[in-house]
Amino acid sequence: MKSVRAFETYHPLTLFAFFACALVICMFTLHPVLLAVCYLSGVGFYGMLAGRRKLAASLARSIPLTVLIAAVNPLFVHRGETPLFFLNDNAVTLEAILYGAAAAVMLMSVFYWFKCYNEVMTSDKFIYLFGRVLPKLSLILSMALRFVSRFKRQYREIDDAQRAMGMYASKSLTDRLRSAFRVFSALITWSLENSIETADSMRARGYGLRGRTSYNNFFWRRRDGFMLAFIVLTAGAVIALLSAGRAGFGYYPTVTPIGFSVYDLLCYGALTVLLFMTVLLEMKEAVRWRYSLSKI
């Protein structure tokens, strides 16, 4: 069963603005505090969306990968002033290790935020957004998606039929390739043949008349305005502060200390509010739902 979700009910434009900001900030920061915020919020939000079990399965795979990526950097990069030990006459430095870890965490937070994006920004939302810019595009994308699912299904059907006749039953690679090629060429004919009827159906329903409009299922509500303002404000603050050189951090030649000036704190705070807002929203929804259920 799909759990109740709060954030995805916002307007696609709001959602897209949020993910664009979140992903850009995640990609361009290596500051330990900001990284921690990005990573934890990304993992947390994904957990809220996908459920505990899926999150655990995903972490079990992603944490070893994080360690691996982190370990690669000090093996090849020997910059930094604090050698810990020598490997094949090359210094393995503390700075390189920390930088590798930071890069790995950055990659992972981007990865988790993309997973959240996939859960929330379904194809129809994406199509709707870009259909407004290019009206024909939304129809083409929608048709393409339909075509791909039909194509896949028909491939399986033809492949099964061919195998049930014992065509290319051997397991050798050349036979398998030839068989795939045969099926594929049949598929091309099949799709051309069937698209004639699809074109008929489109014409019969008036495709090609002048003045086409675009229908959608999305509504812009007042809360979308508030949410968008909130996103622009917080994300704007973070990006402005970062580009003004605040909350800076360097790994080479030595690791710089983490800053705690007012501006630095403001930057940490704004990012935390921006990213954890999603997690809080989902939590609030879950609690509210449980509460209202207990009343029923």
Added chain:
Amino acid sequence: MAILSIQNLSFTYNGANRKALSGVNLEVEKGQFVVVCGESGCGKSTLLRLVKKQLAPKGKREGSILYNAQLEGAGNREQGTGIGCHSEQSEEGPSFHCALTDVEDMDERVAVTDIGFVMQNPDNQIVTDKVWHELAFGLEALGEKPDVIRKRIAEICGFFGITDWYHKNTSELSGGQKQLLNLAAVMLMQPNILILDEPSGQLDPVAATEFIATLLKINRELGLTILLVEHRLEDVFPLADKVVLMNKAEILLCGSPREVGLKLKETDPQHKMRLGLPAAVRLFNLLGAAGECPLTVKEGRDFLERTYMPEHTEISEERPDGKNRAAALEIQDGFFRYARNAPDILKGLSLKVYENETLCVLGGNGAGKTTMLKILSGVKRVHQGAVRVWGKKIKDYTGGSLYRENVALLPQNPQSVFVKDKLIDDLREATALMSLKREAGDAEIRALCDGLGIGSLLESHPYDLSGGEQQKAALVKMLLLRPRILLLDEPTKGIDAYSKTVLSDILKRLKAEGKTIVIVTHDVEFAAQNADRCAMFFDGRIVSEDAPAAFFAGNTFYTTAAYRISRGFYKNAVTVEAVAELCGRNPKKL
């Protein structure tokens, strides 16, 4: 006055020398439910397509197709400028009142909205990936505002019960739902005439009956004029206000269902369409009875009760018992699922098929019948249980030996069998697989194709053949592998009644040659005629099996129309022929 009036219409396709339509005259009154029937290639699809401007085929047209827009309250819609006035054709009203237009001269927009068209293949008509987008497609094209579209969609979803799957992907829908979606998408544009070209041809009987019921609802509740081409006449025939029977590019008969049922016998008792008529009509014709022709099962029962004394009530069945023969196929407690986390599709399926018998497996949609054939043909493997072919485990057949002179599967969609651009090349593939020399192979191909009456089609592209021809061609490809066991998946889907009897004859011949045949089907009439044994598939396994007469006589709902007519009078007559035979033996009431 007619809403659609076809006058002396003839049509020749570009490049063809034979007329596809010749001298067709037809008046369709407002609100009528008109059923057009005829064997494949008689020109009925051409006729329907000519009425829809956007789909009209290219060719030479004579005569006129006049559409009367004024009859419907077209005032609430802006009328296109194209609605011209053919004053010479409108005899009734003064010229300012007339709105008779030849379909060819109709305004594009009006032609799109006023005449709705639904085609046969549910999948090919769907354009977009989401149900809601598909519904909106036509209104988007017409340039309606999103608010208007939303209102109309809301209305239509309520009427058709689409609300539950409004947000789904179109690929997730069942065939019946897809066709309902196509119908709804057309109805959204508020047509005045709805044209349907074999809309239930690709649906299973349950979905087809539901679809027809929806059509009837549209006709009765909205007063919409409907023009329908159908093969399966059992449901539609009694409902029609007018039946048009076409034959070789001409209209043979036209009138109320009762008239047509009666007249067909007089004009041409051997006409191929006779086979497609409802069981009650066929029975009436077979008996050569006089009086009013019964149309429905209920009327058929009344007719039997009224006419015949119940002296002989049982028909003897001489179907050989195959149980002492060797088992050709056997599944023991088979379990199967498509993915590790998916539910079991087959749940302890046990089935034995004996040598040289014809077994029909019946059952509802999604019960796992097709999956069972995949298991029997070795395309999929059970995760528990044993599958044996001729007593040998199926996995012990290696290197294609299962498919050479052994098992062949004819899939539901015969198109998936062909991979070449010419039928002959496709068939040569099969002979090559049997390691035949070119000449020997070609000789065998020719012999088989001539036997099935498709010898002249060898140079055609497989996709250019008609549904029935495609199926025969696919069957030839199977037979070239000289199978001893034939598995057929829904062989009667989408083919007309006459093609069904042809298929029936082919199957009988194959059986006489000693082949073992397993047919998975929804078609109870076909099973009753062809099976030695019928089995009912439900919830992942076989729940009952018996000889057809006993099998169908034991069922109340899932049985043939002939048995539903004769139940209570006769004990085990499950085909129209059997009922007619029993009737013939009984003396008539006075």
